[in-house]
Amino acid sequence: MTTLLGLIASGIFLTRLIPQPVQLFRTRDTAGVSPLAALNATIAAVAWLIRGLEEHQPVVWIVSLAALVPSLITVGLLARKTTMSDLGWAATWALLLTGLWLGGALAVGLAAGVLVTQGPQVRKALQEEDLSGLTPATWWLSVLDATTWGVYGLALGDAALLSYFIVLLTCSIVVLLRLRFLNSRQVSRLHVP
Numbered sequence: 409m410t411t412l413l414g415l416i417a418s419g420i421f422l423t424r425l426i427p428q429p430v431q432l433f434r435t436r437d438t439a440g441v442s443p444l445a446a447l448n449a450t451i452a453a454v455a456w457l458i459r460g461l462e463e464h465q466p467v468v469w470i471v472s473l474a475a476l477v478p479s480l481i482t483v484g485l486l487a488r489k490t491t492m493s494d495l496g497w498a499a500t501w502a503l504l505l506t507g508l509w510l511g512g513a514l515a516v517g518l519a520a521g522v523l524v525t526q527g528p529q530v531r532k533a534l535q536e537e538d539l540s541g542l543t544p545a546t547w548w549l550s551v552l553d554a555t556t557w558g559v560y561g562l563a564l565g566d567a568a569l570l571s572y573f574i575v576l577l578t579c580s581i582v583v584l585l586r587l588r589f590l591n592s593r594q595v596s597r598l599h600v601p
Contacts, residue, residue, distance in 0.1 A: 414467035440539030
């Protein structure tokens with residue numbers, strides 16, 4: 409049963425990664441999209457790949473390997489918008505994870521990892537008025553992704569996956585509420601005589 413649940417969670421996770429790079433490629437609109445979040449997500453995919461291999465969890469390492477494709481595409485599509493600050497913070501994240509891995513505490517970094525990968529996008533969503541480059545589909549799929557990995561983590565007793573569930577669900581709800589707020593404000597402006 410846990411294998412099936414892991415496969416379903418993996419499929420949902422990978423599906424979640426598709427809408428944003430597709431929209432970026434199609435529209436070239438990067439407004440509201442965080443390059444730092446994309447960089448950090450790519451680094452986290454590598455870290456999850458390593459953890460999955462070390463823990464002999466094929467469901468984790470295979471999906472992490474596959475996640476590198478859309479993650480790297482997203483990073484590439486955001487390259488012109490990426491700042492030196494973004495690169496510096498991403499390098500710091502990579503060095504921290506490397507240190508934790510070498511110290512045998514990679515799970516600790518991964519537990520915080522979802523906050524590091526999603527936090528910059530949440531911050532950008534809360535600060536900016538134009539989120540036209542951000543696709544809501546990614547965030548609705550994130551709710552489903554968080555929930556399925558949370559159930560899988562509960563079945564395995566995996567604290568890192570349970571942390572992933574809590575933080576990703578919270579971040580997804582914040583971004584979706586912000587998108588809804590900005591959309592409703594934009595619609596109300598259209599109706600003002």
